[in-house]
Amino acid sequence: MSNGIPLTKDFANGDVSFWYRQIGLPGPRPALPGPRDYDVAIVGGGYTGLWTAYYLKRAEPGLRIAILEREFAGFGASGRNGGWLSAEFAGSRKRYARAHGRQAMIDLQHAMFRSVDEVIDVARAEGIDADVHKGGLIHVATNPAQRRRLRAGVADLRRWGYGEDDIRLLERAEQRERVQVAGALEASYSPHCARIQPAKLAIGLAAAVVRLGVDLFEDTTVTEILPRRNGRAAAVTTRGVVTAEYVIRATEGFTASLSGQHRQWLPMNSSMIVTEPLPPDVWRHIGWQGSELLEDHAHAYVYAQRTADDRIAIGGRGVPYRYGSRTDRRGATQRRTVALLWRMLVKLFPATIDARVAHAWCGVLAVPRDWCSTVHLNHASGLGWAGGYVGSGVTTTNLAGRTLRDLVLRRETALTGLPWVGRQVRQWEPExxxxxxxxxxxxxxxxxxxxxxxxxxxxxxxxxxxxxxxxx
The missing domain is CATH 1.20.5 (Single alpha-helices involved in coiled-coils or other helix-helix interfaces)
Structure with missing residues (x-):
């Protein structure tokens, strides 16, 4: 017990996420051996970079592709997130629609629906066992103000491409049958969400791109990305310069570490705790047999999943931002944040009062100034990027990877016409x-x-x- 929080004897805080503690860290891959030239160089070995490499190599096997990663593939948010393979998309629908029209935003939402199943299909095809379970998503309201927002939100989504089968309010009996949340006044349900074990997906996807012939270099820090000069763009690393026809920035919450990118996206911290496996008598009180993903409707919201081994993993913002866009590479969560998340766990599920916390960790995600995700490629400069997912990146990275594939290959497709393509906004204010x-x-x-x-x-x-x- 620490500060009133029940902890397991082997409680861990930071270093890696629970997801890696559960399965072990991947074996190290070689670093960049020196200057190299490629057709496409991708900076960042998280989901965005891995999906982009995967789809490019599947489309054009002869392409020479390299991924440059500072730590190891899946080190960042890709191996630290809450395990939500969700069709939710960051940003204002009205903002996207103002630039491209209402139907374009509806098309983007439908593309997100399909992307959930695309990830599941690829995981199955590549033999990636990531504890995938498509149980859907429940949003729950626990006070009258939240209930009003919940109802308004469902009505608004119906205007943006969600049909009656895509989202609905739950009858009280079904709500209680699915999951017993203390104080719940109302809940909504969408089938377009699956639970995953995020580190398993990252490790499996990294192995898949290597099998396809992509060069994945770890322990290789990129310090600067340069536009084309003499026909080649460049990624400057501590181990040599990599030149390529295209350099794709896939650094998400770590973008501020690159020269000239300090104010591009704000690195937002999100923290998580996970319990020990809960016994059957606790689950009899909670229900949650469908393993839906769960989120409350507070402003400083929390999100949760029932893991494949019957734990509850729950997360929230904690300390959201560090001065100067700094990131904590160790990934430790402050004790007061651990206490806050534990109190929220017990508030939502009183039956967990005696459950011990096994692990706490944090990760960093990227927030654009208008909170809208984007994907972009400039053929003149040879530079591209995707990110700004604001915590909704597990599925969006897959859509980004397929879109970047089409942009690099100069294909005009339904994906390249979506309203988040080419979106650029002003930088964040200085400190x-x-x-x-x-x-x-x-x-x-x-x-x-x-x-x-x-x-x-x-x-x-x-x-x-x-x-x-x-x-x-």
Missing amino acids: PLRWAGVQLIYALFRAADRHENERGTTTSTYARLANLISGR
């Missing part, structure tokens, strides 16, 4: 404005949640102000 702004935003969100839990029946003014400041 200390950036740090102060993020602290204020999340202080307001927390205040809004307190107000709504105590007496609010409508969305708090604090939250409206936070959304205005954030530019969401």
Whole structure:
């Protein structure tokens, strides 16, 4: 027991996520041996880089492709996330539609629906056992203000491509039958979501691209990406310069570490804890036999999954941002964040009061200034990128990889016509404005949640102000 939190004897905090602790770290791959030239060089060995390499190599086996990774493939958010293979997409639908029309945004949403199944199909085809279970997604409201937002959100999604079979409000009996959340007033359900073990997917996908003939270099730090000069773009690394016809930036939350990219995307921290395996009598109280993914409807929300070995993994923002866009490579979670997540676990599921916490960790995700994901390729400069997933990246990375494939191969397809392609927004403010702004935003969100839990029946003014400041 630490600060009132029940911990297992072998409780771990950081270093790696629980997902890697469960299966072990992958064996090291060689570093870049020196200067090299390729057709496509991809900076970053997470889901975005791996999917891009996978689809390019499947489409054109003769392409010479390299992935350059600072740590190991799947080290970042790809091996630390909550395991949501979800059709949810970051960003304002109205914002995308203003630039490309309403139907284009609906097309993007339908592409996300299909991407969930695409990931499942590829995992099956490549023999990747990632604990995949397509049980769907439940959003739950635990106070009247959340219930109003939940209902409004379902009605709004119906206007953006969700049919009655894509999302619906649950009848009280079905809600209780699916999962017993304390204080739940209402819930919605969408079938377009699957649970995964994210590190298993990352390791399996890395092995698949290597089998296809992609050169995957680890322990190779890229410091700068340069546009074409004399016909070749370049990735400058500590082990030599890699030139290529195209260099794709797939660094997501670590983008600020590249020269000239410090204010491009804001690295947002998200933290998680996971319990020990829970006994059958606890599950009898909770239900959750369908292993749906679960999220509450608070502003400083939490998200959770029932793992394949009957634990509960639950996450939230914790300390959202470190001054100067710094990232914590060790991945430790502050004890007060562990305590906060444990309290939220027990609040949602009182039967877990005696469950011990086995592991805590954190990861970093990327937030664009307008909170909208993007994929882009400039044929003149030879530079491309994808990211800014704002925590909804597990599925979106797959869509990004297939879109980058078509862009690199100069194919005009339904994917290259989607409204997130080519989107560029202004950079984040310089410090200390950036740090102060993020602290204020999340202080307001927390205040809004307190107000709504105590007496609010409508969305708090604090939250409206936070959304205005954030530019969401």
